[in-house]
Amino acid sequence: MADIDELQQFEHDVLVIGAGGAGLRAATECSNRGLNTGLICKSLLGKAHTVMAEGGMAAALGNVDSRDNWKIHFRDTMRGGKFLNQWRMAELHARMAPDCVRELEEWGAVFDRTPDGLISQRNFGGHRYPRLAHVGDRTGLEMIRTLQDHGIHQGIKVYMENKALGLLLDGDKIAGVLGLWRETGRFALFKAKAVIMATGGGGRAWRVTSNSWEYSGDGLAMAYHAGAELMDLEFTQFHPTGMVWPPSVRGTLVTEGVRGDGGILLNSKHERFMFNYIPERFASETADTEEEANLWLNGDKEARRPPELLTRDVVARAILAETEAGRGSPHGGAFLDIASQKPPDVIRRKLPSMYHQFKELAELDITREPMEVGPTMHYFMGGIRVDHDSQQTRVPGLFACGECAAGLHGANRLGGNSLSDLLVFGKLAGIGACEYAASLPSAPAPDAGQVQGLMRSATDILNRETGENPYSIHSDLQDLMQAKVGIIRNQAYLEEGLDGIDQLRTRTAGVKAHGTSQYNAGWHEALDLDPLLITSEAVARAALLRKESRGAHTRAEHEGENEEWGNRNIVTSKAADGSMQVQVVERPAPSEELRAIATATLEELEGTAS
Template identity: 60%
Template sequence: MDESSTRHPMTGNEMSGAAEGGTERHTYDVVVVGAGGAGLRAAIAAHEAGARTAVVCKSLLGKAHTVMAEGGIAAAMGNRWPEDGWEVHFRDTMRGGKMLNHWRMAQLHAQEAPERVMELEDWGALFDRTEDGLISQRDFGGHKYARLAHVGDRTGLEMIRTLQQRTVALGIDVFMECTVTDVFKQDGVVSGALAYWRETGRFVVFDTPTVVLATGGIGKSFKVTSNSWEYTGDGHALAMRTGASLINMEFVQFHPTGMVWPPSVKGLLVTESVRGDGGILRNSEGERFMFDYIPEYFRAETADTVEEADAWYEDKKSNRRPPELLPRDEVARAINSEIKAGRGTPHGGIYLDIASRRSPEFIRKRLPSMYHQFKELADVDITREPMEIGPTCHYVMGGVEVDPDTQESAVTGLYAVGECSGGMHGSNRLGGNSLGDLLVFGKRAGESASAHAAGLGARRPQVDEDHVRAARASALAPFEVEGGENPYSIQADLQQSMNDLVGIIRTGPELQEALRAIEALKVRAASMKVEGHRQYNPGWHLALDLRNMLVVSEAVARAALAREESRGGHTRDDFPGPDPAWGTRNLVVRLDAAGTGVELHEQPLPVMPDELQQYFESK
């Protein structure tokens, strides 16, 4: 397991080691972990603020879950509806999150998203246009007005393309296929990070006073998910091990529409744009069932009849929206109920039908990715027949607890942004708010990190070499185990347990069983055995990922057990309705004193100022 030579970021040129044991070493002002929309926007902001900036990404530049956000960027630009404004978007976001959102984050997001969209266009993003040449905006669930700026159904891909191009043009260093395993502190503040090259296994030390976590979600802890292999809760776990806390971890969003057939693509996302552009949901009996699941608090603005819903699609002057465009948690629970009642499709889903509603030309123009996805992967022509879909683990509302204005965690110098941060979405995220979230808070995090680094001067914290040696030894420990267990079997059992016991519908006894299962898996993981060498070793990579997946899964299950109500993305069969008492507090988790378990405490919601409260009292 000798240290081999390594490559320069981006160029691939050979570099020699510069620290003990040949470990590669770099010095930056800001290190961003993750190269999705949030990470790239943070890196651009930090660089433009004058910081020496690097991006470290587990996979390849441009390979991020951001591309799965196909529908658009929610921003109250008023291009379709002049009545729309940040106040309406703020209210929709808070209501979608069942008022557990941090009001300041929802406010900043609603106010700044339009400017961030225009900025993206200035950098070369090619948005669809209205008849008047403005950026087109489409309807999405939970939004009162059509406000999602879009590029067909490939908006996330266009965002990544644009941000990636600007990152490269600015000359920001990017360490691809490089995984961060530890964040270091000196006297309680961030001093650096340890990573390793996935190709060679060689370690890298980053001397930096600021780390921005932008690692995305936790979906690979679940068996059925739209998430890619990278989404193992790395940022969540890194933050906890560094001393930060997580908030709202019980709230996991199961996107209503993932592919259910063939098995090789089960869980792959089917964009909400299909419903936004006229698609309807039917059960196996042909019934358009969503009319039976309209919550009372949406009754006034949701169509009660097929005729009202059809009129809305053709003439959107009405505020009575189709029930297919209810918030995602409502739609996912309705679909789950139909399947459990025996009205599911042959492959265990329900039908999403746009073929009977729109012309083939309209579908191929507005939904080109969906057309090709189903045609190539499932041999289904969505211009002629319905899709079989079902709920899939898609997004975690919970994440690192951060300051709303700066995105800094409780640990000085440690920031979090995007899906691995918490507070913005409360108990449920509205579709389209994720991309705006990435842009708005990515910029704020990058600027804040740069300002912190610039203010240190000669007081920059130093990496303790004993911490580096300990972190290296911990990462290499699986190679030293004799007769241990294969990490793949542990991952499979974790995914099955989370899928069965901490899924879309939960109960107290099942959550307790999940926690016992996770404890048993932690014991098994302590003696994981990795075969072979550090080069090209996916088993070793998974062994390191599992440490993160287990602690984050425990955080989700423990918070879900504590919250004895149903709200947003968290549904308890034994507590089927929302409880007003629970509507006044959040749950916060952190590592216990031993660093081996998760402890939980309650925290009151931040008080919303009167000038914002008025938007709810009069509506």
């Protein structure tokens, strides 16, 4: 084993892990504030998961409907999250999102326009007014390219195709990161005063997912091993509309923008079934007849919103219930029909990448035929627990933002709140990390033994004589999580899931990658297994503990929301003996002002922006 002094070394004030929207925004903030900033990412720059976001970013600009303001955005976010969101984070998000969107425009983003030349906004599930700034259905691409093209001129040092293996500590403080160059298989030691996690979620633990290979829960696992807490992991969002056919694209995302622009959901009997699934909380603000839904679609501001635009948890469960009742589409989903609602040229203009995706991958013309869609594992509401203002974890010097952080979305995320989350909390994490780094009297020194240990466990996978195929272990995990920790959960399934995860962990201890260290896909797959298993276990343990159904977490034997559980978050951490510890924490009470806004009627909030 090499001496750590002989390792390739880099030094930064702040090191950001992950180059999606949150990571790029955080790195830009740090660099603009004069800090020496590094950014490492598993893929090439510009390929992170943000690029796949479609519908838009939510911000109460009020460009399309002037009745909108931050308070209504805040209220929608809390209601969508079933009041489990961290109040302060939802407030910061709603207040800051409009300026963050304007800033992105100043950096070069070219959003679709309103007739009078402002940033256009579209309707989306759970948002009371048209609120999503967008570019057709490729908003994520616009965001990542804008941040990338802006970021490369801000003095950030970018390390592409470098996988972070673990966080390094000096006592209890962050001291850096050990990285692995995917191209050569060489290690790199990054010394840093502060580290910002912006690594996204862990959807690759499920079989049917909209997530790419990168989503293996790396940041959650690294933070967990370093002593940080994870929170709300039982809330995993199954997006209601993933492709279901052909099999090789099962799970690929179909944007909620299809429904925002008028698409309707039908079962095999051609019934618009969402009218049968309107929850009590949303009944007064949702259309209960097709006539009213059509009025809304035609721009009648007094009409209530169609039930297809209910929150994602509700729509996903409805589609599942219809298929289980034998009213599904031929390949086990529901029909999503925009062809009967909008003319072909409008569909092609507003939803170009959906048109393209179905045409090329499913040989289906969405301007003429309905799509077949079903739920797909999409997003982690939960993640690393952070301070609401600084985004710091309980590990000094470790910050988190974007999907890998917990708090903003509560039990269910509204579509469009993710891209704005990345900008708002990327910026705040950047500020938090800068302030922390400036306050340190001297740079912490990474622990040599820890570096050696991380290198050894990585190279053992290559060096052992024989062992199991990493792809098989991952594939078995995906089947397990799909079957046991899916949309509808129960105690027996979750316990079986945890047993299965235990067995997979034993198998992972003997995993073997063949070949050399140079760009070895099997080795990289094997290295992702620990984070995938940590993440999966944390989700299953939290899901087992929460004995109610709220938002994206549904327990078959505990129907409906339970008031007591509405005041509790579930927090996961690594115990001294290395085992996973799960505990219930009481939620802090909100300020009176926020509580009043969250429970106010719309009429009380319209036109009260301040």
